[in-house]
Amino acid sequence: MQLIRGRHNFSSDLAPSVVSIGNFDGVHLGHLQLIKTLLVEADLQGLPPTVLTFDPHPHEYFSPQTAPPRLSSFRDKLLYLEQAGVQKVVCLRFDRSFSQTCAMDFIQDYLVKGLCARFVVVGDDFRFGRDRKGDLALLREAGQQAGFGVASVGTFVIDGHRVSSSRIRQVVEKGDFELAERLLGRAYGISGRVGQGDQRGRTWGFPTANVALPQNNVPVRGVYAVTVKRSGCKTIHGVANIGFRPTVGGEKLLLEVHLLDFEQDIYSERLLVEFRRRIRGEVRFDSFDALKAQIAEDVVDARRWLLEEHPL
The missing domain is CATH 2.40.30.30 (Riboflavin kinase-like)
Incomplete structure (x- = not known):
C-alpha cells in the first residue's frame, strides 16, 4: 500500500483515484462498510481505492487535554486499511492552516487538483471544511461541476445503535470486550x-x-x-x-x-x-x-x- 504524507508530497502526475474521506479511528465495521463501497466503485473505474485521512485527529488539535483516546495507532490504522483492500492512503496534517480551509477550497485543492478524484465515497453524515460547513449536498454540487461522482453510505447499525468510534471507546472503557469485538470486527x-x-x-x-x-x-x-x-x-x-x-x-x-x-x-x-x-x-x-x-x-x-x- 502506498502512503503519501502531506500536500507537498502530492505528485503533479498523480493518477486519478476513487477516494473516501475520514479519520477511520479503529477501522470498525462502519468504516469497512464504507470501504466496501469504495472498492466496488474503484473496481468499476479501474482506479486505485484511496483513503484521505488526517493526523492528528481534529479533537487532539483543538483540545489536546480533553481529546478522546484513540482506538488505534496511526500504524495500526494503516495496517487495517491495507487489510481491507485500500491501495493508497493520503494523510494530511491537521494544523491551524488546514483547519481554516473552507469547504470549497478543500474540494478544489485536495480532491480535484491534488488527488484527481473521479469518485468520492463518504458517510451520509459527512461534514468538512472550516467550521464543518461543507456537507453531502455541497460535495454533490461541486462534483457535478468538477466532474467527479459522489456516493454516500448509510449508517451501519448493530443492536439498534450506530457503530461509531465514540461508541466503541465507551464500550472498551467499560470493559465490554465481547461487544467491542462485534463492533470492530476483531x-x-x-x-x-x-x-x-x-x-x-x-x-x-x-x-x-x-x-x-x-x-x-x-x-x-x-x-x-x-x-x-x-x-x-x-x-x-x-x-x-x-x-x-x-x-x-x-x-x-x-x-x-x-x-x-x-x-x-x-x-x-x-x-x-x-x-x-x-x-x-x-x-x-x-x-x-x-x-x-x-x-x-x-x-x-x-x-x-x-x-x-x-x-x-
Whole structure:
C-alpha cells in the first residue's frame, strides 16, 4: 500500500483515484462498510481505492487535554486499511492552516487538483471544511461541476445503535470486550514493540514484556486477561497491566504483559495484545508484598478464565 504524507508530497502526475474521506479511528465495521463501497466503485473505474485521512485527529488539535483516546495507532490504522483492500492512503496534517480551509477550497485543492478524484465515497453524515460547513449536498454540487461522482453510505447499525468510534471507546472503557469485538470486527488490541523494563517483575516471579505504547491516551486502564499474538507464532495467554504503577512510584503510562507458561526472549519483537476481560482497576498497595500477592491472584484468575473462555 502506498502512503503519501502531506500536500507537498502530492505528485503533479498523480493518477486519478476513487477516494473516501475520514479519520477511520479503529477501522470498525462502519468504516469497512464504507470501504466496501469504495472498492466496488474503484473496481468499476479501474482506479486505485484511496483513503484521505488526517493526523492528528481534529479533537487532539483543538483540545489536546480533553481529546478522546484513540482506538488505534496511526500504524495500526494503516495496517487495517491495507487489510481491507485500500491501495493508497493520503494523510494530511491537521494544523491551524488546514483547519481554516473552507469547504470549497478543500474540494478544489485536495480532491480535484491534488488527488484527481473521479469518485468520492463518504458517510451520509459527512461534514468538512472550516467550521464543518461543507456537507453531502455541497460535495454533490461541486462534483457535478468538477466532474467527479459522489456516493454516500448509510449508517451501519448493530443492536439498534450506530457503530461509531465514540461508541466503541465507551464500550472498551467499560470493559465490554465481547461487544467491542462485534463492533470492530476483531478483538480490541494494542500493538507495540517489546522494550527493556526495570526487571522488577522477574525478581518477583512474574516477568513481563514491556510493550511500547504508540500514544499515552488509550481507553484502557487496569489489569486485564489478554491474548497475545506474535508474528508467525501461536497465540499466548497473558495478564496485562496498563497504568502508572503507583505502588512502585511510576510516572509514565506503561503496558506490561505477563505471558503465561512462556519463557522465550522476545525483546524488540512486536506484539499485539488483545484485551479479553477486565480483572480490576489499578490500585496503590501499602507494600510490595501486598502487590505481589495480588498479582498472584490476578494470574490465577486470568488463567482460569482464559482456559474456559478462550482456549488456545
